[in-house]
Amino acid sequence: MFELDIRSRKPIYEQLTDKIKEMIVHGVLQPDEQLPSVRVLSSQLTVNPNTIQKAYRELEREGYIYSLPGKGSFVAVLGPELTGGRRAEMREALLRLMAEAVYLGFTEAEIGELYRQALEQKERG
Template sequence: MIKIDNNSSKAIYEQIYDEMTRLILSKALKPDEKMPSVRELAAMIKINPNTIQKAYKSLEEYNYIYTVKGKGNFVKNADEIRSVHIKTMEEQLNSTIRSLKELGLEDEEVIRLVKNILNEGNK
């Protein structure tokens, strides 16, 4: 379910956040599905509960999950989240392309870079 790389420079709570967002956006976790409790997840992946709590707090802050008092944490509707996520990624891509253009790259060069990146993902 969740992969943690202890050799990563990324903080463990960020890795948990990233893994959970991946599971939510890929719809592996369904809307309104109950998330494992902080203690359950901490025991499953052998991580301090405070680290899990920090990841869950970030997930809630960015509207990936919601909390029901006394019942736990639940997944928000992935379609809504996904469209916001895609819009954010589109803005980041737009900014990156603008930066490349400001560095003097022609459209064909930018397209070649994008195609190279897409081809790497197919390997």
């Protein structure tokens, strides 16, 4: 399911949250789809279960997944109340990155092109 870079300076649990988040926003993982269990994924990746749990906890905190004790962890369905808080954060993150992009000479047209590219990727699943 994943590939981890052990020698990366980026912590393992962070690589995990990023990968899973990416699969969710690209539609590779569908709403309510079950994720591999903490123990299964930990043995697949030969990583400590606690590290997987930490990643899942973070994803749940950010609203990307939900966990049911005894059942499993699942991709969250996006509700309007959820997007509210996240949208504000995303707005800031976008603005910060846009400032850097402007500095590097990106035009509005190029940005628009990147947006459409992201949209396409999602629609292709």
